[in-house]
Amino acid sequence: MAASSSASTPSSSHLLSQRLLAIRARMDAAARAAGRDPASVTLTAVSKTQPPEAIDAALATGLRVFGENRVQEAQGRWTDRRPDIPDLELRLIGPLQSNKAVEAVALFDVIETLDREKLIGALAAAQDKLGRRPRVLVQVNTGEEPQKAGVWPRDADALIVSARAAGLLIEGVMAIPPADEEPILHFALLAKIAARNDLSILSMGMSNDYEAAIRLGATHVRLGTALFGERNPSVAPSSI
Known part of the structure; x- marks a missing residue:
């Protein structure tokens, strides 16, 4: 299916555009409050479980960075669209099984959920097989x-060293703070791990806390509900 806004109704497209304008304004304000360039923060649209018309509406606004939770679901959503969107960036933000590594490397530009030694080997082998080298984040x-999912903080440095030695292109870290705790403490911890490992990308912050994440240095915020609205209640909830 080619990318097009024709599949989306004017009302749904307009509503998404209005949400996006409000999000951009809040992102810009948070960045400026932290003395940062607003352009240094990327919005990752969490498109998992979204219907085709919502994806088309998002594409029509100019959004090009999308986060997906499952490899197979993402294949069904993006394989036909991708040839028509040369600047599309797909990011895997959900747990990855080692036996799906080849499919993930083939589809995604960024894999944000490296969290164990076994997966390092699977991704390295997939890279060699396909001749494709996606960027990788370590999930903490x-x-x-x-x-x-996620490597515990005390083990993160060793995993990063191992992944680099295996030839993975490690560019940053990702985290999902506990729902019942103050996220700022977790964002600060992730920023420290990134700094001491000379990593420039921090994927942190979701619909309820992205402004705080930006103030603590987030380069990528992952927004689903804030952008697309509440999920269909028939869809099982997830942590992202």
Whole structure:
């Protein structure tokens, strides 16, 4: 399916455009309050579970950076659209199984969820097989929550060293703070891990806390609900 705004109704497209304008204004204000250039912060539109008309409306606004949670779902959504959108950037923001590494490397420009040694090997092998080298972020479980993916903070440095040695293009770190804790502390911790490993990309901040994340140095904020509205209740919730 080619990218087009024709599939979206004027009302849905207008509503998304209005939300985007408000988000951009808040992002810019947060960046300026921190003495940063607003252009240094990228909005990643979390397109997982969104219907085709919502994707088309987002593309019609000029958005080109999209985050997906599952490889197979992203393949169905973007494989046909991609040839018509040369500046599209797809980012995997959900957990990645090692047996999906080849498919992920083939589709995504950025993989944000490297969190274990086994996955390093799988991604390195996939790179060699396909001759494609996506950028990679290490996901840090800043809250040390056992139910969540991500390397624990004390192990992050060693994982980064190992990933670099394997030939992965490590450019940054990503985190999802605990829902019931103050996110600023987690953003600050992630920023420290990035700084001591000479990493420039910080993917942190979602619909409820992206302004705080920007003030703490986020270069990428991942927005779903703030941009697209509340999810369909029939769709299972996720942590992103």
